[in-house]
Structures are given as C-alpha cells and as structure tokens.
Amino acid sequence: MDHKQQVGAQSHVEMGSVEDRSMLDLDDECLDSPGTEAQKTQMPFSGQQLPFSDGFPIGGNKMIRNGVYGSIKTVVFSNKLNLLMPFGPLAILVHKLTTSNGWVFFLSLLGITPLAERLGYATEQLAFYTGPTVGGLLNATFGNATEMIISIYALKSGMTRVVQLSLLGSILSNMLLVLGCAFFCGGLAYHRKEQVFNKATAVVNSGLLLMAVMGLLFPAVLHYTHTERRAGKSELALSRFSSCIMLVAYAAYLFFQLRSQNDLYSPIDEEGSHHEEGSDNDEDEAPEITKWESVIWLTILTAWISILSDYLVDTIQGASEAWDLSIAFISVILLPIIGNAAEHASAIMFAMKDKLDISLGVAIGSSTQISMFGIPFCVVIGWMMGREMDLNFQLFETATLFITVIVVAFFLQEGTSNYFKGLMLILCYLIVAASFFAHEDPTTTDQSKQPKT
Amino acid sequence: MKMDKMNYKGQIGVTSHIEMGPLDGAMLPMHDLVDECLYSSEMDAQKTQPILSNQRVLFSGLRVGGYKMTRNGVYKSIKTVVFSNKLNLLMPFGPLAIMVHKMSASNSWVFFLSLLGITPLAERLGYATEQLAFYTGPTVGGLLNATFGNATELIISIYALKSGMTRVVQLSLLGSILSNMLLVLGCAFFCGGLVHYGKEQVFSKATAVVNSGLLLMAVMGLLFPAVLHYTHTERKVGKSELSLSRFSSCVMLLAYAAYLVFQLKSQNDNYVPVGEEGSHNGENDDNEDEAPEISKWESIIWLAIMTAWISILSDYLVDTIEGASEAWDVPIAFISVILLPIIGNAAEHASAIMFAMKDKLDISLGVAIGSSTQISMFGIPFCVVIGWAMGREMDLNFQLFETATLFITVIVVAFFLQEGTSNYFKGLMLILCYLIVSASFFVHEDPSAVGQSKIPKT
Numbered sequence: 060m061d062h063k064q065q066v067g068a069q070s071h072v073e074m075g076s077v078e079d080r081s082m083l084d085l086d087d088e089c090l091d092s093p094g095t096e097a098q099k100t101q102m103p104f105s106g107q108q109l110p111f112s113d114g115f116p117i118g119g120n121k122m123i124r125n126g127v128y129g130s131i132k133t134v135v136f137s138n139k140l141n142l143l144m145p146f147g148p149l150a151i152l153v154h155k156l157t158t159s160n161g162w163v164f165f166l167s168l169l170g171i172t173p174l175a176e177r178l179g180y181a182t183e184q185l186a187f188y189t190g191p192t193v194g195g196l197l198n199a200t201f202g203n204a205t206e207m208i209i210s211i212y213a214l215k216s217g218m219t220r221v222v223q224l225s226l227l228g229s230i231l232s233n234m235l236l237v238l239g240c241a242f243f244c245g246g247l248a249y250h251r252k253e254q255v256f257n258k259a260t261a262v263v264n265s266g267l268l269l270m271a272v273m274g275l276l277f278p279a280v281l282h283y284t285h286t287e288r289r290a291g292k293s294e295l296a297l298s299r300f301s302s303c304i305m306l307v308a309y310a311a312y313l314f315f316q317l318r319s320q321n322d323l324y325s326p327i328d329e330e331g332s333h334h335e336e337g338s339d340n341d342e343d344e345a346p347e348i349t350k351w352e353s354v355i356w357l358t359i360l361t362a363w364i365s366i367l368s369d370y371l372v373d374t375i376q377g378a379s380e381a382w383d384l385s386i387a388f389i390s391v392i393l394l395p396i397i398g399n400a401a402e403h404a405s406a407i408m409f410a411m412k413d414k415l416d417i418s419l420g421v422a423i424g425s426s427t428q429i430s431m432f433g434i435p436f437c438v439v440i441g442w443m444m445g446r447e448m449d450l451n452f453q454l455f456e457t458a459t460l461f462i463t464v465i466v467v468a469f470f471l472q473e474g475t476s477n478y479f480k481g482l483m484l485i486l487c488y489l490i491v492a493a494s495f496f497a498h499e500d501p502t503t504t505d506q507s508k509q510p511k512t
Numbered sequence: 513m514k515m516d517k518m519n520y521k522g523q524i525g526v527t528s529h530i531e532m533g534p535l536d537g538a539m540l541p542m543h544d545l546v547d548e549c550l551y552s553s554e555m556d557a558q559k560t561q562p563i564l565s566n567q568r569v570l571f572s573g574l575r576v577g578g579y580k581m582t583r584n585g586v587y588k589s590i591k592t593v594v595f596s597n598k599l600n601l602l603m604p605f606g607p608l609a610i611m612v613h614k615m616s617a618s619n620s621w622v623f624f625l626s627l628l629g630i631t632p633l634a635e636r637l638g639y640a641t642e643q644l645a646f647y648t649g650p651t652v653g654g655l656l657n658a659t660f661g662n663a664t665e666l667i668i669s670i671y672a673l674k675s676g677m678t679r680v681v682q683l684s685l686l687g688s689i690l691s692n693m694l695l696v697l698g699c700a701f702f703c704g705g706l707v708h709y710g711k712e713q714v715f716s717k718a719t720a721v722v723n724s725g726l727l728l729m730a731v732m733g734l735l736f737p738a739v740l741h742y743t744h745t746e747r748k749v750g751k752s753e754l755s756l757s758r759f760s761s762c763v764m765l766l767a768y769a770a771y772l773v774f775q776l777k778s779q780n781d782n783y784v785p786v787g788e789e790g791s792h793n794g795e796n797d798d799n800e801d802e803a804p805e806i807s808k809w810e811s812i813i814w815l816a817i818m819t820a821w822i823s824i825l826s827d828y829l830v831d832t833i834e835g836a837s838e839a840w841d842v843p844i845a846f847i848s849v850i851l852l853p854i855i856g857n858a859a860e861h862a863s864a865i866m867f868a869m870k871d872k873l874d875i876s877l878g879v880a881i882g883s884s885t886q887i888s889m890f891g892i893p894f895c896v897v898i899g900w901a902m903g904r905e906m907d908l909n910f911q912l913f914e915t916a917t918l919f920i921t922v923i924v925v926a927f928f929l930q931e932g933t934s935n936y937f938k939g940l941m942l943i944l945c946y947l948i949v950s951a952s953f954f955v956h957e958d959p960s961a962v963g964q965s966k967i968p969k970t
Contacts (some may be wrong), residue, residue, distance in 0.1 A: 189624060276669050385747060397914065453743070454739065454742075454743045455739050455740065455743045455745055458735065458739045459736070459739075462731070462732050462735050462919075463732075465728065465923070466725075466728045466729065466732060469724065469725060469728055469926060470725055470928070473721055477774075478774075479722075479770060479771065479774040480725070482767070482770050483725060483729055483767055483770075484725070485733055486764075486766065486767050487727070487729055487765050489763050490732060490733055490736060490759075490763055491732075491736070493736075493756055493759045493760065493763075494736040494737075494740060494756060496746050496747075496756075497740060497746060497752035497753070497755060497756045498746070498747065498752075499745050499746060499747040499748055500745060
C-alpha cells in the first residue's frame with residue numbers, strides 16, 4: 060500500500076500517448092531500454108520513444124483517451140520489479156513447448172511476483188477514491204489476494220494440503236522473516252536508539268494470531284487423540300464451524316479498527332501515519348490513476364495472477380521431484396518468500412525510515428489477515444466446492460505455528476525493537492526453514508494423484 | 513555458575529584484606545589443610561569476621577590487594593581460596609569419594625560423595641573466574657563469565673558424552689535450566705519478598721525480557737527435532753533429526769554470540785557483563801569492596817586446578833549414576849533432572865537468595881535466569897557440537913515429556929518476569945511449580961536412559 064514511495068510518487072507528470080501496443084510489446088520494450096526503468100523513479104518521466112506531454116499534475120483530473128496508454132505506462136513501467144513481468148508469459152511458453160515442470164514452476168513464480176506488487180498498488184490507488192472505510196476493507200481483503208488466488212486454484216485441483224502449507228508458509232515468513240529483517244535493518248540504521256512502535260496494535264494482532272492458533276489447534280488435537288465423535292466427519296464439521304467464527308472475529312476486528320480510527324484514515328494500520336494527509340491533493344498523496352483505471356487494472360492483474368497460479372499449482376509436484384525438495388518445503392518456504400518479495404522490501408524500507416508502525420502493519424497485519432481471514436475463507440470456499448479442506452494442519456505444522464506465534468507475540472509485547480530482536484527472529488526462521496527441509500509430509504505425496512477437476 | 517560469583521565477596525568477609533602469614537613447613541597438600549580446617553571448626557566461624565586468625569599460622573597483617581605475592585603467597589593463596597568459605601567444609605568429600613570407590617563397590621555412596629565434593633569446587637571455580645575477570649577488563653571478563661559460568665555442568669556433560677550417556681547429558685542440562693528458572697528464582701523472590709515485606713521489589717524488565725526471549729528461542733530449537741521425531745515425518749528417518757539438531761545448534765550458538773555482542777556493546781563504558789552485575793560494579797574503582805584478592809596468575813592456576821578436580825569427580829559421578837539409581841530405587845531421570853542440579857547448584861542458590869534479601873534483585877535474576885539462558889543457548893548446543901566432534905549422536909530431541917516440561921516452564925517464567933516486579937507470592941508460586949515438576953519426574957520412567965547404561969565406556 061505504501062509502495063508509492065517506492066515508485067517515485069513525488070512525480071505526477073504523466074507520459075503522453077504511446078502507440079497502440081499490447082502489454083507484451085511494451086514489456087519487451089521495457090527490457091530493451093533498461094535506462095528508462097531507472098528514470099522512472101526520478102521526477103519527470105521520460106521515454107525516448109514517446110512524445111513528452113506538458114507537465115500537468117494528475118491528481119484528480121480525468122484522463123482522456125491517451126489515458127489508456129498513460130495508464131499502462133504508470134502502472135506497468137513505474138517499478139523496477141516489473142522487469143520480472145515477462146517471466147509470466149515466458150512460463151506459459153515454456154509449458155507449451157517442454158514438459159519441464161521445474162522451470163515452469165520457477166518462471167511462474169517469478170512472473171507472479173511483480174503482478175502481486177502491482178495488484179497491491181492498484182488496490183491502494185482505488186482506495187483513494189472509495190474513502191477510508193471501503194478503502195480499509197479493500198486493503199483488508201485484497202491485501203493478500205495473491206495467496207488467496209493461488210490457494211483457490213490449489214483447492215480446485217484438490218490439493219488441499221498445498222493450500223494449508225502455502226498459507227502457513229505465508230504466515231510464518233511474514234511473522235519471522237519479514238518482521239525480523241525489518242527490525243534488523245531498522246535497528247542497524249538506528250543503532251543508537253531503540254525504535255518504538257504502537258504497542259496496542261501489536262498486542263491486538265498478537266491476540267488475533269493466538270486465536271487463530273486456537274482455531275487450528277483443536278481440530279488437529281481432536282484428530283490426533285482419536286477422540287472424535289464421528290471419525291472423519293466431526294473434524295471437518297468443527298473446522299467449518301470454527302472458520303465461520305474466525306471470519307466473524309475478523310469482521311469484528313475490521314469494524315473495531317475502522318471505528319476507532321474515526322476521522323483518522325488508518326486502514327488495518329498498514330497506512331499508519333501515512334494517510335493522515337490523505338485528503339489533500341498534495342504532492343505525496345494524490346492518486347496516480349483514475350478510479351475506473353484502478354478497477355480495470357485490478358481486474359487485469361487478478362486475471363493474470365489467476366492464469367499464472369494455474370500453472371504454478373499444476374507444476375508444483377513436478378518441481379518438487381525435479382529439485383528433490385519436499386512439497387512441504389516448497390509450499391512453506393520457497394513459495395511465500397518469492398511471492399512476498401515486494402512486501403518484504405517495503406517493510407525493510409519503512410523500518411529504515413523509522414516508520415516501524417508501517418512495517419509492522421505490512422508484516423504482522425498480513426499474518427493476521429491470512430490466519431483470520433485467508434485460512435477460514437479457504438475452508439468455506441472448499442466447503443462450497445465440495446473439497447474437504449479443514450483446519451487440521453497436521454501436528455508438525457500446527458506445533459510450528461503455535462511456537463512461532465508465541466515467540467513473536469512475546470517479542471512484540473514490549474513495543475520496542477532493536478537489531479538483536481530482528482536477528483533472533485531471522486534465526487528462528489532459519490530453524491523453522493531447516494525443520495521443514497528435514498520434514499517429509501506424508502499426505503502431499505498422496506494428494507498429487509487426485510485428478511484435477 | 514554466574515558472574516555473580518563475583519558478588520560472593522559479601523559472603524566471605526571481603527572487607528578484610530588482612531592475610532595470613534606463611535605456614536610453617538613445606539606446602540601441605542590441600543588435603544591436610546582441609547583436615548586442619550575440620551579440627552578447628554571455630555576458625556570457619558571466624559572466617560567471616562574481619563580478622564582471620566589461626567593458631568598455627570603467623571600473623572602478617574599485610575594488605576593483599578594488588579601486591580605481588582612472594583613464595584609465601586602460595587600458602588596465602590591456598591588460605592584465601594580454600595579456607596575462606598564455609599562451603600569448603602564439603603571439600604574433603606571429594607577425595608573421600610575416590611577412596612570409597614577404590615575400597616568398596618557401593619556406587620551410590622560414591623555418587624553421593626562425589627556430588628558433595630563437587631559443590632564447593634563449583635563455587636570456588638566461580639570465585640576464581642570472578643577474580644580473573646578483574647584483571648582482564650570488562651569485555652573479556654564478561655566473556656569469561658559467559659563461558660565459565662556453568663563450567664561445572666558442562667564438564668559433567670562432556671564426561672557423560674564421552675561415556676556415551678547422551679540421555680544423561682540432556683536430562684542434567686534440562687534439570688539445570690529448570691532448577692535455575694523455578695527453584696532458585698522462586699526462592700530468591702520468596703525470601704526477598706519476605707524480607708522486604710512492605711513493598712514490591714523491582715528488577716530491570718529489559719534484561720528479563722531479553723532473557724525470556726532467548727529462552728523461548730531455545731525452546732523453539734528443542735521443539736522442532738522432538739516434534740519431527742514424534743510425528744514420524746522425517747525425510748530420512750533417524751538422520752534428518754540429527755542433522756536438524758546440529759544445524760539448529762549452530763544457529764543457537766550464533767544467536768548466543770550475537771547476544772553477547774549486543775550486551776557488551778550496549779553497556780559501553782558501564783561494565784555490566786551480560787547484565788548480571790547490575791548495580792554492583794558501579795563502584796568498581798575503589799579498592800575496599802572490589803579489589804581482587806589473588807593475583808592474575810593465581811587465578812588462572814586455581815582455575816586450572818579446580819577444573820581438573822571437577823573433571824576427576826565428574827568422572828566418578830557419571831560412572832556411578834546408574835548404580836546410585838538402582839541402589840536408591842529412583843529413576844535416572846529423577847537423579848539427573850532434580851538431584852544433580854539442586855546439589856550442584858547449591859552455592860548459586862544461596863547467593864541468589866542472599867542478594868534478593870539485600871534488595872539487589874537484578875543480581876539474583878542474573879544468577880538465576882542468566883544461568884538458564886546460558887545453559888539453554890550455549891550449553892546445550894555446545895554439547896551437541898562436542899558430541900558431533902566426538903562422534904556421539906547427541907541431538908536436540910529431548911523426548912516429548914522433557915520438551916513439554918521445558919516449554920511450559922519457560923512460558924510460565926516468561927510470564928512472571930514480564931512485569932518487572934516481584935513479591936513473596938510469585939516466589940512461592942515458582943517454588944510450588946518446581947515441586948510439581950519434581951513430582952512429575954519422580955514418576956517418570958525414561959525408557960532410553962535404561963538402555964544407555966549398557967554402552968561401554970570408551
């Protein structure tokens with residue numbers, strides 16, 4: 060959401076018209092002229108092949124037909140990360156040409172990364188037009204849209220275990236790796252003093268995470284003590300009920316957050332102090348594309364992510380065999396790290412600017428969102444699809460989540476941060492990653508045999 | 513052993529710097545001097561008085577602090593180190609244990625006597641470390657304390673590893689952590705709370721929280737191998753868990769090193785090694801309370817002597833634990849987890865209580881929690897690495913019961929500490945928790961410990 064600062068939000072000078080080309084060609088052009096990428100983050104935009112428009116500030120002006128191309132330029136070209144965009148189509152190409160699942164998986168993953176980031180950007184842009192409340196809701200829902208889309212495709216293929224593992228991995232990587240890196244880098248940059256963050260928010264989020272652990276723990280324990288009333292059915296019924304409760308809790312949390320902000324627009328604390336200047340159309344905060352463009356881009360990006368997710372899910376099994384890594388390791392460790400790269404970078408950047416509340420919002424807010432919204436939502440979606448997705452994440456994964464939440468909740472309760480805390484969180488993540496490397500998940504090998512419907 | 517051995521000075525009449533003169537005759541073996549000590553028991557009472565006296569020793573009246581010692585110094589040194597603590601009454605039990613071992617086959621007596629013999633040595637080792645720290649400056653001093661603080665437990669563990677008794681190693685280290693976190697801390701809070709009845713004692717929250725965080729990280733390191741093993745989800749059965757343990761141990765050692773760096777850096781000019789000397793060393797400069805009592809070389813020599821003695825007794829200890837378990841009809845788990853640490857840690861226990869009663873709760877906390885942190889983040893991973901070097905399969909899988917015990921204990925203690933205050937009720941609760949833990953281990957039969965005793969000693 061705060062990627063604006065990454066993308067040189069200071070500049071509102073738009074590009075003029077571009078000749079009518081498909082997004083693909085523009086991407087190729089983008090590759091050919093890397094110099095333009097560097098210039099993108101500078102004040103005036105310029106491009107060798109494009110006529111220069113007069114320096115209108117955009118904020119609030121309607122776009123004319125040129126706007127389509129201008130829009131493409133803003134959305135597609137304004138971030139270095141978008142260099143990875145061609146990997147998406149490349150993955151599709153490779154898939155059609157060869158049967159190398161490992162490569163297709165890897166390329167899809169790389170291709171999704173910039174799309175995820177742009178999706179966040181589009182959501183943030185749209186939030187300008189919808190006002191604080193709906194904007195907050197938008198962020199709360201679409202914040203982790205990428206993970207959700209991947210999960211829904213995996214559910215469709217009947218790979219419920221991959222869903223559980225990838226969501227778990229997202230939570231773990233956000234809580235330990237992203238937060239740890241943010242604390243560490245921020246602590247090094249400010250190593251004279253201790254950085255502080257809003258304890259109240261951190262504590263509320265920790266509480267929600269603990270509630271999520273509770274929701275996950277009971278089905279797992281029920282299963283493992285073999286004490287279900289009706290073996291097999293009770294656990295699923297319990298999971299579905301708990302998921303509804305967790306969704307209610309999450310809705311209440313949103314309500315509580317938005318209410319207690321009142322006039323201060325601070326959706327899920329991810330925009331922190333940033334949006335208090337949201338109302339005026341000044342240099343830093345004006346939206347860059349119009350409302351309809353945001354909606355359209357949202358749709359386009361979602362569609363692209365869906366396509367790539369499809370390939371991702373199809374090839375995960377093959378990649379696991381090709382690279383000789385367990386599916387558990389790929390789902391829990393690799394997938395979230397690469398998929399979350401953009402958020403990761405932004406959290407670190409904000410920590411180094413001493414805006415630790417925003418970093419915390421990115422990291423812990425994301426974990427809370429996935430655990431209290433993403434996971435129950437997938438259970439409900441699975442319910443509708445007729446898939447048996449439940450909250451029993453198996454003992455090893457549940458124990459991992461439990462100890463991680465406790466460690467992180469403990470670290471957060473003080474309200475301060477320093478590089479040592481960050482280092483400890485990162486080292487904890489190393490231990491977790493090593494554990495999953497050594498961990499063979501018995502159920503994933505069976506699931507790959509289920510036909511895709 | 514904590515840095516706060518340094519603060520035993522209060523116990524041993526440090527205000528006196530009057531040293532004994534030369535003993536007549538040649539250097540007596542430590543043995544005879546100790547016998548002498550036994551005969552003139554009233555001397556011990558006098559030891560804590562300002563003026564030391566001894567019928568057979570000439571009085572010199574020289575102040576030691578900082579002076580070089582002459583040949584007489586050897587005897588003086590022995591006097592200072594050996595005789596200045598009541599606990600050293602237990603010293604003869606060491607040689608006695610060796611005698612009993614050679615004369616009879618009663619393993620349980622040998623075990624018991626070795627244990628009693630180690631106790632004063634452990635305390636003196638801490639003392640020697642503390643003395644040496646004076647000469648090496650804050651940084652190295654802090655490191656010394658951080659490493660040698662629990663040297664006794666580590667030495668016992670290394671001997672046990674050599675004998676292939678990895679389970680005993682795990683259990684004794686676990687027991688040390690548990691007894692420090694619950695019993696020592698609880699007694700300190702309790703006694704301090706009773707003495708300072710009207711008010712709540714406070715301690716440095718920041719240090720306590722950092723230590724709690726490290727303990728939680730240690731629990732995490734221990735939890736994964738255990739859960740991996742128990743869910744039977746290892747990639748290569750048997751091997752993965754060991755590799756994971758070794759990797760985690762390296763990560764934990766790295767974290768501990770970072771912790772030391774962080775601590776030493778954030779103290780800057782304030783010499784507070786790993787936060788354990790609290791307010792005490794602020795007066796480091798004046799000589800009345802803080803001057804070292806023995807010279808630098810003496811410290812090193814005594815360190816070496818103590819270590820050697822402890823090693824010898826540890827050897828006997830480890831050899832006879834099995835026999836003691838059978839003779840007394842208590843499981844090895846109970847002996848390793850409860851008895852060994854309580855008796856071995858007696859000196860630290862006493863000092864933590866004493867400091868709490870003097871309202872120096874930060875030091876008590878340093879003794880208790882700092883020790884737990886040191887064992888869990890340094891001692892245990894270090895033993896895994898040593899085991900790796902020796903070819904022993906020591907891993908971090910402490911079996912489910914023990915891991916669960918550690919987990920719940922760390923959570924309880926972290927919770928108690930986070931407030932930054934203490935009173936007698938908190939102390940009482942911690943002690944009662946320890947009673948529950950002991951009772952659990954009393955009824956706990958550890959299946960793997962029984963099997964291990966059959967491994968031949970190499």
